[in-house]
Amino acid sequence: MSQERRARISQKLDDIERFVDWEVLVKPVRVIDKSGTKKGGRPRYPLLKMIKLLFLQYLYNLSDPKLEDQLLDRRSFREFVGIVSDVEVPDFTTVWVFKETLVEHELMDSLFESIVAQLESRQLILRKGTIVDASIIESSNRPLSKKKRAELEAKRQGDKTSVAQLDLDAHATEKRGKKYFGYKGHIGLDVGSKLIRRRAFTSANVHEGALQRGYSQVKLFCGDERSFFGDKAYSNNQDKRDCRTKGIFYGVLDKATRRRCLSNRQKTRNGCLSRVRSAVEHPFAYMADKLSYKEAVARTRARNSLRFDMNCVLHNVMRGIYLLKAQGRWMA
Incomplete structure (x- = not known):
């Protein structure tokens, strides 16, 4: 990928990062966060990062597996989401489960x-x-x-x-x-x-x-x-x-x-x-x-x-x- 092309992608993501009030956007989705309960199991991936993953996925028309691949390959994607290392990249099933949860709780109205x-x-x-x-x-x-x-x-x-x-x-x-x-x-x-x-x-x-x-x-x-x-x-x-x-x-x-x-x-x-x-x-x-x-x-x-x-x-x-x-x- 050329340096100019990489710069355009990074600029677009930087603009989105600055424009959206993420804290307000995450607020209605917190109803699905059970990390504070006594219920066992693996902690849920941070909601802010999951929402940013959706922005990336639909902005670039990526399937769940392709999104995972691009996160491992593109530094600009990881920086936008707030992923520090490859270990933090969620697998594609995590993305799929998050979208199913949004649908189940009918939360897209609140996000929009x-x-x-x-x-x-x-x-x-x-x-x-x-x-x-x-x-x-x-x-x-x-x-x-x-x-x-x-x-x-x-x-x-x-x-x-x-x-x-x-x-x-x-x-x-x-x-x-x-x-x-x-x-x-x-x-x-x-x-x-x-x-x-x-x-x-x-x-x-x-x-x-x-x-x-x-x-x-x-x-x-x-x-x-x-x-x-x-x-x-x-x-x-x-x-x-x-x-x-x-x-x-x-x-x-x-x-x-x-x-x-x-x-x-x-x-x-x-x-x-x-x-x-x-x-x-x-x-x-x-x-x-x-x-x-x-x-x-x-x-x-x-x-x-x-x-x-x-x-x-x-x-x-x-x-x-x-x-x-x-x-x-x-x-x-």
Whole structure:
């Protein structure tokens, strides 16, 4: 590896180290730390280091065994985590167990919200509006017929290990005449800052609008935005009325029906709104291009959701660093 390449990697990790308030980030995860109890067994690997390992793993798209190898090989990785010697490098099963524990205790919400709170404390979230969208994430597993899925579901009820290598949480959907099998990652993006304030992860057959029917119960909106935008899939008359009542600009694209085509005025309006709404594609592009997040390889929705959540966290951290530098508020 060239000296220049090594320097770029080290600089990125140094920026992340300085940007994140790690003590605040670790706080909600401490519920899984049993080291202070009388229960026997090997002491748990420090939580701060485990969280930093997750940052490395998903920032560079590493499998658990590959992460272990890279920690043994790269000094910059060990320095970021705080590992002094090769003896302290955890084996890949330790990483796997930690991720399973996060999933079991449903702690990813707390980690994500902690990062959002840190962004808010730096006044990076603008609250001008929220853009919602979803991206299909195809599963690396093969699609299942309804009959086969029913058989496997019944089998899983009796013995989960018998179908451990099959993804029964992924489902099929169709978009523009093409069929997909997998999941959907949903985000609510802050207009202007392009920071993710809300996210959700569902099977691919869940319609986008199912997450935002009724503005007061929206899962992808925060309630403090002055406007919100979305494509035609999010069009809902009740939401439009709710927004007008609350003084919130309703920027969801108009949708044609079988009985009525869009007027020229509606087409012009859609074009103007699309220029604002297109910003929501940037986080998905970052995940696919920079984080190599192009398919769901785990066998359950919960495990695949963890990766999506961490990608949202990484996007926010890297975007936050960029914004601070662009605003001249990054102290060298």
